[in-house]
Amino acid sequence: QKEVEQDPGPLSVPEGAIVSLNCTYSNSAFQYFMWYRQYSRKGPELLMYTYSSGNKEDGRFTAQVDKSSKYISLFIRDSQPSDSATYLCAMNRDSSYKLIFGSGTRLLVRP
């Protein structure tokens, strides 16, 4: 079993929809949680960074961490075609350099 599980998709939604992307993990020691966006043939780009449990909002993006369920989410409000990309979750333990990535969910926002 992988340490971090992420549905590969693709997830196809109409423009303006609310998108929910999720990851589950098995290691309760994970403390730092990140979401990266990766456009086709580009490098991953850091979107959101959270420590421990709770919510964090940045514009149309909200990251949620539920450590009791070992579940993290990224919500995108008012989705746009430009949001079409692969979204990777990533996490690591306190004092650990080793970032564990999910396999990524491909999102397509239809105009």
Add this chain to the structure above:
Amino acid sequence: DAGVIQSPRHEVTEMGQEVTLRCKPISGHDYLFWYRQTMMRGLELLIYFNNNVPIDDSGMPEDRFSAKMPNASFSTLKIQPSEPRDSAVYFCASSLKVRTGKNFGEGSWLTVV
């Protein structure tokens, strides 16, 4: 503000040839990471440096792979000899602190035929 710069962007080479990938991290970043991305295995950490010193190379798949960081603004990842299974996208990333989010380059797309 220039991001992480990688070269070459694309490389096609024959099996057995030496491949050298290059990376210029963001100025002031103390940490540099080399990742490999494939469809099968996703993003894997190969090696990372702190202040130009290799800290952990346990992700380097074989002795055919080597990485150096001669100064704070330059790193190389070398594969010698290359094999078809090395075909992947190789990313370099840098960060200010080891646990914070990383800035990735645009990747070097390697095909070994």
